[in-house]
Amino acid sequence: MMSTTEKISLLVVDDHPMVLEGMRSMLAQFGYVHLTGLASNAWEAMDLIKQERPHIVLTDINMPEVSGIELAEKIRREFPGVKVIAMSTFKERSYIAQMIQHGAVGYLLKSASREEIEEALLRVYEGYMYMSHHLHMTEPEQQETKQLPVLTSREKEVLQLISDGCTNPEIAKRLFISLHTVDTHRKNLLTKFNVNNTALLIKIATKAALL
Amino acid sequence: MMSTTEKISLLVVDDHPMVLEGMRSMLAQFGYVHLTGLASNAWEAMDLIKQERPHIVLTDINMPEVSGIELAEKIRREFPGVKVIAMSTFKERSYIAQMIQHGAVGYLLKSASREEIEEALLRVYEGYMYMSHHLHMTEPEQQETKQLPVLTSREKEVLQLISDGCTNPEIAKRLFISLHTVDTHRKNLLTKFNVNNTALLIKIATKAALL
DNA sequence: GTGAGAATCACCTGAAAGGGGGATGGCGTA
DNA sequence: TACGCCATCCCCCTTTCAGGTGATTCTCAC
Known part of the structure; x- marks a missing residue:
């Protein structure tokens, strides 16, 4: 053999x-x-x-x-x-x-x-x-797959930049939008993923291969 | 066939x-x-x-x-x-x-x-x-593998809890240590990974399968 | 053309995180 | 023993984030 x-x-x-x-x-x-x-x-x-x-x-x-x-x-x-x-x-x-x-x-x-x-x-x-x-x-592993929230394209961009280590002011500059807007998108991301801070958000998104 | x-x-x-x-x-x-x-x-x-x-x-x-x-x-x-x-x-x-x-x-x-x-x-x-x-x-893909920092067991614990969405006060309670200590470990993690915020830290750690 | 959703901007507050510094004891090893 | 490393604790200060509320524009679909 x-x-x-x-x-x-x-x-x-x-x-x-x-x-x-x-x-x-x-x-x-x-x-x-x-x-x-x-x-x-x-x-x-x-x-x-x-x-x-x-x-x-x-x-x-x-x-x-x-x-x-x-x-x-x-x-x-x-x-x-x-x-x-x-x-x-x-x-x-x-x-x-x-x-x-x-x-x-x-x-x-x-x-x-x-x-x-x-x-x-x-x-x-x-x-x-x-x-x-x-x-x-x-x-069993099928149901284990939790459904991911639907993100808008802008939210995806913000999420990507957050995961790259950018702060809100940096993201605002890069996307040419107001700090407040970035803040809103960020809050919406937390809400959609049902988490209460960035760390968990990034872990979930990374494991879901969004990043 | x-x-x-x-x-x-x-x-x-x-x-x-x-x-x-x-x-x-x-x-x-x-x-x-x-x-x-x-x-x-x-x-x-x-x-x-x-x-x-x-x-x-x-x-x-x-x-x-x-x-x-x-x-x-x-x-x-x-x-x-x-x-x-x-x-x-x-x-x-x-x-x-x-x-x-x-x-x-x-x-x-x-x-x-x-x-x-x-x-x-x-x-x-x-x-x-x-x-x-x-x-x-x-x-080529070999060298692409960036070397990960060596973490102490305590740092691994803290990193895990951070990625679970715990805040420093929560981590302190869980590990029965002071808030200041958690803060120190957290700072050391940022230093070791050479990043300046949690988001990037978690992304790197997740992609490296530490979490 | 109305309505839903997306994207934008705004204000407020308190909590948390990031960036410095310094200090102590323990433990293993050179 | 002395040094390094780890874990622990403490202080300062600034920035960022999280939560709440509200509003305007725009587009696209019904």
Whole structure:
């Protein structure tokens, strides 16, 4: 099944010892995989990566202290050649998107079969991306999507400038309108998003990809 | 190649007529695809989706007025059963992540071959996700990643609460510390991120997936 | 042509945030 | 031990923001 004789070196990161053990025994069945180490948190992982430079790091997303997402980001920054596959028990798409945004090239569910793990490792090793199959939009996450308010074009402009760090006077100058007008738009934004300060407004808008 | 006799109904969205025409002729070669329509912007697309309810919408990302990302979000909200495959000429991962976050189940490069488009349509139709192969971490995007400041655990807590919309007095109460202390942490956050107000701080932190 | 919504401008008040400064104890490490 | 880093607390002052209320123009659709 392998096109080369080199073994894929692999590091597994998870805060649950049971999971690590399970992965170890499962991976032992794959002749072409060399398990370079097991880490129970991001710091251990970074140390081992520094020492061993594995081809692939298979990491849990939900870990205390430093999440798998942050770990992926660290790996991308310090060891760009090392590929990251994320694992999670949840199907939330938001995690997938975050992981990819932070450099992961694969996403596996922990419930993945032996065959799926095998396919993921091989494809990622060969330079492709691999996404878990079981992602057919579950119902619960649908309703989780809160509807965004409808913004006018002017409100969008103001929102953009706010998110760029402009103060109201700066926005007024840029848009050639009065400070009062900017203030009004800003208040309308807060009202429409149903929040009471800028911080939350910007977080919601950013997560909704309006910015 | 198809496991069912039903044709896959498809809507293509792109603001370049040439691309639409090219897709039309290419798709005509796939016997199992029924092209329900071509749209040159998001509004046309939504109208056609409402009428035709295609299985899959293949949409460009870079469109004026309303981007493909926003269109994906609209489709997810109004027609959850309709699957979205995004297309773009660029390889930026950030677009991929955003598209997925907003409901896309596939990502194609416009340079994709006939075979790749075929595979994408079939896999998405069958309920899987499909990601373009040609995504081996290009160099330019690497350096684009700006390094984030190192935050202390306390600063992370404060940052999180700020992003939740808490004011300094509220944060002080929650963390059982003085208002002055919260203020100090907040100032340090602004300094570390090299910004001068909360709005930009939150945007950067959110985009970096710290929140 | 009436009405709805958008965009504009205005005034007021109090709370919150931003920008300086300085100070203390704790804790780990060089 | 001395230094750096963190977390904590305190003061000053100015600017900005949030909440409320109200009004005028303009456009677009009905």
